[in-house]
Amino acid sequence: xxxxxxxxxxxxxxxxxxxxxxxxxxxxxxxxxxxxxxxxxxxxxxxxxxxxxxxxxxxxxxxxxxxxxxxxxxxxxxxxxxxxxxxxxxxxxxxxxxxxxxxxxxxxxxxxxxxxxxxxxxxxxxxxxxxxxxxxxxxxxxxxxxxxxxxxxxxxxx
Amino acid sequence: xxxxxxxxxxxxxxxxxxxxxxxxxxxxxxxxxxxxxxxxxxxxxxxxxxxxxxxxxxxxxxxxxxxxxxxxxxxxxxxxxxxxxxxxxxxxxxxxxxxxxxxxxxxxxxxxxxxxxxxxxxxxxxxxxxxxxxxxxxxxxxxxxxxxxxxxxxxxxxxxxxxxxxxxxxxxxxx
Numbered sequence: 001x002x003x004x005x006x007x008x009x010x011x012x013x014x015x016x017x018x019x020x021x022x023x024x025x026x027x028x029x030x031x032x033x034x035x036x037x038x039x040x041x042x043x044x045x046x047x048x049x050x051x052x053x054x055x056x057x058x059x060x061x062x063x064x065x066x067x068x069x070x071x072x073x074x075x076x077x078x079x080x081x082x083x084x085x086x087x088x089x090x091x092x093x094x095x096x097x098x099x100x101x102x103x104x105x106x107x108x109x110x111x112x113x114x115x116x117x118x119x120x121x122x123x124x125x126x127x128x129x130x131x132x133x134x135x136x137x138x139x140x141x142x143x144x145x146x147x148x149x150x151x152x153x154x155x156x157x158x
Numbered sequence: 159x160x161x162x163x164x165x166x167x168x169x170x171x172x173x174x175x176x177x178x179x180x181x182x183x184x185x186x187x188x189x190x191x192x193x194x195x196x197x198x199x200x201x202x203x204x205x206x207x208x209x210x211x212x213x214x215x216x217x218x219x220x221x222x223x224x225x226x227x228x229x230x231x232x233x234x235x236x237x238x239x240x241x242x243x244x245x246x247x248x249x250x251x252x253x254x255x256x257x258x259x260x261x262x263x264x265x266x267x268x269x270x271x272x273x274x275x276x277x278x279x280x281x282x283x284x285x286x287x288x289x290x291x292x293x294x295x296x297x298x299x300x301x302x303x304x305x306x307x308x309x310x311x312x313x314x315x316x317x318x319x320x321x322x323x324x325x326x327x328x329x330x331x332x333x
Contacts, residue, residue, distance in 0.1 A: 046188065046293040047293065047294065049185065049186070059258065059284075060284075060293065060294075063258075063283075063284045063288060064288065067285075067288055086191070087191065088191070088192070088288060088289060088290070088291040089188065089191070089291050089293070090188060090189065090190070090191040090291070092188045092189075
């Protein structure tokens with residue numbers, strides 16, 4: 001009986017050990033951890049490309065976060081770390097694409113489309129206006145219209 | 159004419175989508191920024207003989223392939239028979255970077271499947287792989303006599319890639 005109790009007690013400790021192992025990769029400095037997370041929000045996970053490094057659980061993302069943490073500990077600035085990353089993985093790793101010739105289409109494409117649509121709309125409306133033909137009434141039509149209007153107002157008053 | 163405009167727009171979009179679906183386009187392949195640059199220096203223990211360190215500098219004057227692999231990597235297993243073939247042909251020496259692997263696992267994989275590498279080095283914590291911009295295994299780098307990376311293949315090497323891209327470069331670089 002005693003043995004079973006002891007065994008159960010040991011088993012209860014297993015999750016504690018598991019937790020201890022997990023916490024190891026995160027440093028105990030909350031300020032540093034904040035910086036690490038802020039910077040990894042700016043970088044792309046290269047395995048699951050629509051995620052940031054901060055949000056990804058991929059192995060490589062964990063490694064890269066460790067790399068960021070370590071470099072911060074040695075006193076490197078965010079800018080230096082970003083340079084380190086782009087030297088290895090290219091601009092692709094930047095989650096916020098920089099404005100440069102390769103991304104002009106990405107940044108300005110929507111505005112070009114908007115401008116094209118506006119030009120199209122403007123020309124279309126002008127074209128429609130030209131379609132309206134000025135059709136003045138003939139004198140007999142004018143008389144008839146006057147009669148109709150008079151009859152209409154006469155009906156209302158009586 | 160006015161009815162042709164939506165049709166033209168449709169064809170342009172469809173053509174664009176089709177070109178991305180066919181032609182083996184893979185968004186995971188990121189153009190390497192390291193091509194044309196010196197292969198990052200490292201000092202790593204050899205897999206078979208961990209007391210000895212290997213550095214890419216040791217291979218100055220040689221044209222060689224650096225193949226990133228791991229015993230946990232399924233695609234590397236698929237690539238393996240072709241690497242064996244290449245190694246037997248002996249046109250270009252292959253060196254292995256054993257990425258984030260346990261030494262015993264790596265050794266037993268090589269014992270089971272054969273060892274196509276002149277030697278492999280152990281990058282246990284994946285630091286060197288980061289320096290090389292590795293995003294997944296297998297990846298293969300062609301490095302020239304001056305230690306400059308001339309080509310990078312993300313994913314498995316195939317006979318076509320070897321014939322059409324790497325071997326012509328190797329011949330040229332060996333001149």
